[in-house]
Amino acid sequence: MSKSSKASTIDESHQSKWRKKLYEIIFLSDTATGRAFDLALIGMILTSIVVVSIESVSDLPQWIYTATRITEWGLTVVFTIEYVARILALRHPRHYVLSFFGIVDLLALLPTYLALFFAGSHYLIVIRGFRLLRIFRILKLFRFMGEANLLYNAIRSSMPKIIVFLITIINAAIISGTILYLIEGEASGFTSIPRSIYWAIVTMTTVGYGDISPTTPLGQTIASIIMILGYAILAVPTGIVSVELAQAQNAGRQSISCPACSKEGHDNDAQYCKSCGHALERIQGENNDNGTGI
Amino acid sequence: MSKSSKASTIDESHQSKWRKKLYEIIFLSDTATGRAFDLALIGMILTSIVVVSIESVSDLPQWIYTATRITEWGLTVVFTIEYVARILALRHPRHYVLSFFGIVDLLALLPTYLALFFAGSHYLIVIRGFRLLRIFRILKLFRFMGEANLLYNAIRSSMPKIIVFLITIINAAIISGTILYLIEGEASGFTSIPRSIYWAIVTMTTVGYGDISPTTPLGQTIASIIMILGYAILAVPTGIVSVELAQAQNAGRQSISCPACSKEGHDNDAQYCKSCGHALERIQGENNDNGTGI
């Protein structure tokens, strides 16, 4: 038993080493092999999306459809192996399996298999597009991650304002859509209230397809008012994002921390900690310093 | 008389208690029942709007129209009861009846009753959309109210600028619409000056339906100039709102001054002056603080 236990330990240590290596390749991107793996993966995801896109085009020669079908199956097999490898590389894979990327990775495999039973379902393969979000992991290498974080923070912290704004917009679309429905009637395409609300959204976002457009003088007058007011209203999210971005960018600058209470986020011209009143120590320097002054 | 007076007092006190309870449920949203009432109300308003929208769609099976009609009448009865309850819950209901929400609540009831006499008038029910503005009351619970106020203040304080801007835009639309009317003529849809002004607004707000568009080389050249200038002009409201938002957000910051050196511009979470290190005193105030001075 002592022997078998020893063997088990050796085996485990061996397995652990192998798992660690696999983990490094698949989950980390700061080693040469890890980076190569990530780039290859993104290349394959892009290929698989392009392949499905081509397949949806009609009137191509038959051999193209054959080629796309083969590529699609080949890539699906590779992705299946990759998915299994990811699970094997982790000692406790449950966390990964239930994470956002774990679910996306699984969902991205299913369409091809499902297409065996349900025709057309393999188009769902474009869910692989979400896997491209991994690209942000690689971008980290090129120092873009900070920028992405900045954007993400700016958008997240402006969420409450944007929700208030969306409620206002939808309210306005419902009311103005119905008004146009009552004025215009069936002739010019305002055949029902939901369709008129769709028109109102198309107009207020300044997309303006023109598939539905008012034809009566009164309808055109009210539509003009909606456009101008709509435009003024839509200036709001731009303003929100600008202000949040400006603040997020300033936040990065305020990197000085108090030597007494290590509070951060002081203004650029602050001389005393705003939290405990201790004098701040500033270094003579550039921007992104984490130094220790004087 | 003393007896009856006593009875009356008891009755009044009893009535008062009952009214207070009703008031809490209907007008406040910080109790569990009040919140439930508000959520149920918004649910019913949304339902009633959806129902009217569905009713406007033609070519649905007959039973759907029957169902929508029944739902509409049911909700109207509930809203009528709610309106009466609101009046009863208040000791002096005149203020409510003449307020914005009082009038909207009343107007939102009428269309269904009016539809008994005038066909089609029940579409006016979408006026109930305005009742959705009550949603902002509930949002307060989730701390969105401050954000809504911020937006509201930013828009209100930029009103004068936006009015100046609107006068300029309408002026530009009138002049450029007429120029295109003179150049293009009937063939390409510029059949009258009002219609050409409508086209100018559609173009300058970048909506661009395409129901009317210039076809002559000269018309297209001038339209191009209008588009580029129009775009530059329309950058203005965005700029206005951005600046006002930034100031509204700073305004909260600027309100505290150091008691020692009277330095202003401290962060909302600052407890010591950033300039001299003296403890800041905060007043019992408007929005964000729940502190106790000193």
Added chain:
Amino acid sequence: MSKSSKASTIDESHQSKWRKKLYEIIFLSDTATGRAFDLALIGMILTSIVVVSIESVSDLPQWIYTATRITEWGLTVVFTIEYVARILALRHPRHYVLSFFGIVDLLALLPTYLALFFAGSHYLIVIRGFRLLRIFRILKLFRFMGEANLLYNAIRSSMPKIIVFLITIINAAIISGTILYLIEGEASGFTSIPRSIYWAIVTMTTVGYGDISPTTPLGQTIASIIMILGYAILAVPTGIVSVELAQAQNAGRQSISCPACSKEGHDNDAQYCKSCGHALERIQGENNDNGTGI
């Protein structure tokens, strides 16, 4: 002679009084009659634009055309009298006659008279739209003038940047228009390079009529790139105006002037004049103060 000279003086003084009164009514808007005159004038200008717009609509009953014609002539006579009165009200009218408003006032009269000789030329009456710019004079009364000035300054000081931007846009439109012309050909509406440039401008300003749109896969791909880049480029003027507006608004705030050299434009937190180094005196106060501190 002395008598006649006296008479002349009296006459002159009388005339001068009468002229002064006329001047007050016509050119100033801070008296009750002056304001009434301005409002009446703007009402008449609006009426005359509405009348010409209605006249351009075809298929109205004959009596409407008769009514509009009569109104137009009536207003033109009134405007002619007003123009003469303006000249009489001034001792040296040359300055007014050659000013922007003087020329606009004259040009606004001519179309109706010209229409006697050249059919259709009376549509030029919409040049009266420019007279509406006088509205800004009245707005001054309502404290809107400062805002208009702020906007005007922001736009003027961002002119150099906007010119650089316009050159870039036109360059981009020429190049991308030609590329699409080479790719798409006649079938999809890209019949010539100027027309393709028109398409490029319609696309890059996000107007998007859809009267011309790419149909080949390659054309659509390149059009997509143009749209996304075009959108990114068009974010620039908005950014420019925002920044200029923010600065213009700050400029107004910096109302403190140095007690030694009367230099203005100091920062809000400045304690010494940036020009001569003299200590600045600040009053304890609100925003728009011109006081003299302690």
Added chain:
Amino acid sequence: MSKSSKASTIDESHQSKWRKKLYEIIFLSDTATGRAFDLALIGMILTSIVVVSIESVSDLPQWIYTATRITEWGLTVVFTIEYVARILALRHPRHYVLSFFGIVDLLALLPTYLALFFAGSHYLIVIRGFRLLRIFRILKLFRFMGEANLLYNAIRSSMPKIIVFLITIINAAIISGTILYLIEGEASGFTSIPRSIYWAIVTMTTVGYGDISPTTPLGQTIASIIMILGYAILAVPTGIVSVELAQAQNAGRQSISCPACSKEGHDNDAQYCKSCGHALERIQGENNDNGTGI
């Protein structure tokens, strides 16, 4: 040999003088002749673009095509001479030949010659549009160069953020395009995934041609969501550029620090520290100053 050497030196010196003069005319724009040369060049480039544009219009009288062909050849000969002169004017022309402008100048010559062999290739002449970028050199004379630099820097420093943004947009376009393809099908123009992605980009950039637009209720609902979210997302680049512009403009400000109290953030025209009143020392620097410090 000494003699010949001397002759050579004289010759060289003579040649050098002549080359220097040529260099001044062609490459510098701060002399009268240099400026005239640049303006003439830009005039000729514009003419050559207009000429090619006109040539692409069909159904013009034959003499116009003859005239445009002659003008085109004339200008191409002039540009060829100019290109040779540029090379002669430089002692070491390799740098110029391989520079951006050198390559553009060469490419701009080729189309006309190529058109002798390949019909239609002379349309590539619009590559001359890039030569218009030289206009920025002239603008320097009018003090616009600083503004162009400001814009250029703002755009360059916001590049990483814009790349992150573009990846997000393209991802969103792929996913939402495919969803609409699955929902709408062939009937409404969503004939393939690539075409649907094209539609998604047209919609999210708010261009909205209307050549493809959803017709089913579900499709219109999802399209509405895409429009509103798309609009919110597209507020991001505007915000990015605004913030970068504001910082670029501030950057000029931040470069001077007080020699006494090392306070920063003085205005460009400040001569004394706003914090302690000490005289500021300015260095001989980059853009705006022509001063000589103390």
